[in-house]
Amino acid sequence: MHIVVCIKQVPDTKNVRIDPDTHTLVRQGVESIVNPFDFFAVEAALKIKDERDARVTVLTMGPPQAEEALREVLSRGVDDAVLLSDRAFAGSDTWATSTTLAAAIRKLGDVDLILCGKQAIDGDTAQVGPETATMLNIPYATFAKKIEPMDDRHLKITRQTDEGVEVWKVPLPALVTVIKEVGEPRMPSLRHKMRAKKASIPLWGIQDLGLAPESVGLAGSYTQVVRVFSPPRRGNRLMIQGSVEEQAERLYRLLKESKVPGL
Amino acid sequence: MKVLVDRQKCTVCGVCVDVCPFSAITLTETSIEVSDACTLCGMCVDTCEFGALSLPDVGAGPGEDLSAFRGVWVYAEWREGLIHKVSYELLSEGRKLADKRGVPLCAVLLGHGLDGTLAHELIAHGADVVYVVDRPELAHFTDEVYGNVLVELIREKRPEILLAGATSMGRSFIPRVAACLRTGLTADCTELDISPEGLLLQTRPAFGGNVMATIVCPHRRPQMATVRPKVMKPVKRDGRTGSVESPTLPEECFRARIEVLEVIPEKDQTAKLTEADVIVSGGRGLRKAENFAIIEELAQLVRGAVGASRGAVDEGWIPPSHQVGQTGRTVAPSLYMAVGIAGAIQHVVGMQGSNVIVAVNKDPMAPIFDVATYGVVADLFDFIPAFIRKIRQDRGEL
Known part of the structure; x- marks a missing residue:
């Protein structure tokens, strides 16, 4: 079984803050990390590899430094990595990103299963997985919490929805996006770390993928950002003073007056 | 570039x-x-x-006659016999967009064994036309069949705009629809508007909610967006009229490669965070699992759901289904109470859309106070019991 895991290198948004005075992004201490959800996809792939004969390839599209993200994932025990990098890929929306990933997966050829994190924390769109699967004309299942091979050609997928849980029988090849319940990501091992350090990672650009420059990057995108701005700050914060009893009384009265439900 | x-x-x-x-x-x-x-x-x-x-311009793609597309559509999400509230919210927003454009507003209702009154509910909430497809293959959701049906309807009727809820269903199958139609899609919008030229201005949070971005899809149609629940307000007007149509679709739309084996509704109703009107959340400040009892007590008293920060979930004090934040659920209730939660950005992005936010924390410097409507600097183990007593007293229970 050949499993491909698609990952993304993202800015560590949880450390990003807006400076309340200048309204600009405070970048200090913000590093590039592997999208946290993608580690769950890597873990899901390695779990399958633990139990059956499987090869795992990790794929990312990004600037040249995204190679670090691939090595980070190789150190967890993934077999191979491929970096998709080309100036022509810059500015990709989800459509152009999916076009590029789908082309790379076609080039890899013998892929049975593609795993992705449920979404990336910088854009939070959750679109690239489903769009890539649609372009490859294979079925997909999103928000999987459990992946169980049924036989060589089918997976039993347990997926989390807003209403509960669904169990699907999904034929391979397929794409699955995963949530954290698939399992705690394993730590890098010394052996894999050494291997990751030395691994040679092929770099594919548009020519390797047989893509036209107008079909990728900003030129190949359908959506366009026209404005970026800071979210409006809540200006009316009220700190409630007094003893605990007084605070409870005041808060209760304020909530009553603003007619919030439940009170 | x-x-x-x-x-x-x-x-x-x-x-x-x-x-x-x-x-x-x-x-x-x-x-x-x-x-x-x-x-x-x-x-x-x-x-x-x-x-x-x-920024340089996006690609024009293969030329398309944009004027051939007309009308605003809302995907009406049907689950467990009911229409999801977000669909009504989208109809009221869609109504405004359709009126600005001078075009009809249509709803698409897919499912099986659909209650005949549902289409009229959609009309009362603003739809001029409701397209209903009722087939056994639509009894359970799959991305494939739901996607195929919506794609086929759009190809036939050519709306200029399609809106769907950013629910687990919408976020899952709408990307398939966009990819099949070769058009742009903006996820998780919190604000919509339309330019004089008819461009849908889709505003959404990015970088974990630290910035807002307005996005357009200039060269392809329909312009597609998923919209967060509880951001728009539904408007119902009884006596509105509209028509209901049941289009016939090619059989191949209903063919699925995926088989649904089981659908298990969540037993724990309190975990239905995204739907809740009131949420009381606890964080690391609770110090141990047993102390979640006071959060539960308060939540029950105000008929709310119990939420939690990642810290509390990571400690194993409460199951992940309660987690609010970037790696948990995004919520926007009328009242959100953050108790013993510091307010890391990863939590804040999941709840900052709430209408009224109450923060209770001992540390006056806790970042949670930056997003609070009302802040209480106090030991939660003193304050929450006092607040509970207040409510009970007022209700004559004490």
Whole structure:
């Protein structure tokens, strides 16, 4: 079984803050990390590899430094990595990103299963997985919490929805996006770390993928950002003073007056 | 490709250098330089007060006659016999967009064994036309069949705009619809508007909610967006009239490769966070699992759901289904009470859309107070029992 895991290198948004005075992004201490959800996809792939004969390839599209993200994932025990990098890929929306990933997966050829994190924390769109699967004309299942091979050609997928849980029988090849319940990501091992350090990672650009420059990057995108701005700050914060009893009384009265439900 | 710099307008003030999340802009004595690290995210463009920065245009793609597309559509989400509230919210927003454009507003209702009154509910909430497809293959959701049916309807009727809820269903199958139709899709919008030329202005949070971005899809149709629940307000008017149509679709639309084996509704109703009107959340400040009891007590008293920060979930005090935040659920209730939660950005992005936010924390410097409507600096183990007593007293229960 050949499993491909698609990952993304993202800015560590949880450390990003807006400076309340200048309204600009405070970048200090913000590093590039592997999208946290993608580690769950890597873990899901390695779990399958633990139990059956499987090869795992990790794929990312990004600037040249995204190679670090691939090595980070190789150190967890993934077999191979491929970096998709080309100036022509810059500015990709989800459509152009999916076009590029789908082309790379076609080039890899013998892929049975593609795993992705449920979404990336910088854009939070959750679109690239489903769009890539649609372009490859294979079925997909999103928000999987459990992946169980049924036989060589089918997976039993347990997926989390807003209403509960669904169990699907999904034929391979397929794409699955995963949530954290698939399992705690394993730590890098010394052996894999050494291997990751030395691994040679092929770099594919548009020519390797047989893509036209107008079909990728900003030129190949359908959506366009026209404005970026800071979210409006809540200006009316009220700190409630007094003893605990007084605070409870005041808060209760304020909530009553603003007619919030439940009170 | 990189951000474009108009050297005539640039004053080399350096503001963009600090704004760039990718450190792609550097300052020299006489100009700014943009390196290959530029991802065209656009952060710098809006901060430049001299208008010196701009993004290159997106590709036009294969030419399409945009004027052939007319009308605003809302996907009406049917689950467990009911229409999801977000669909009514989208109808009221869709009504405004349709009126501005002078075009009809249509709802699409897919499912099986559909109650005949549902289509009329959609009309009462603003739809002029409701397209109903009722088939056994639609009894359970799959991305494939739901996607195929919606794609086929759109190909036939050609709406200019399609809106769907950013629910687990919408976020899952709408990307398939967009990919099949070769058009752009914007996820998780919190604000919509329309330009005089008919461009849908889709505003959504990005970078974990630290910035807002307005996105357009200039060259393809329909313009598609998923919209967060509880952001728009539904408007119902009884006596509104509209028509109900049941289009016939090709059989191959209903063929699925995926088989649904089981659908298990969540037993724990309190975990239905995204639907809740009131949420009381606990964090690390609770110190141990047993102390979640006071959160539960308060939640029950105000008929709310129990939420939690990642910290509390990571400690194993409460199951992950209660987690609010970037790696948990995004919620926007009328009242959100954050108790013993510091307010890391990853939590804040999941609840900042709430109408009223109450923060209770001992640490007056806790970042949660930055997003609070009402802040209480107190020991939660003193304050919450006092607050519970207050409610009970007022209700005559004490």
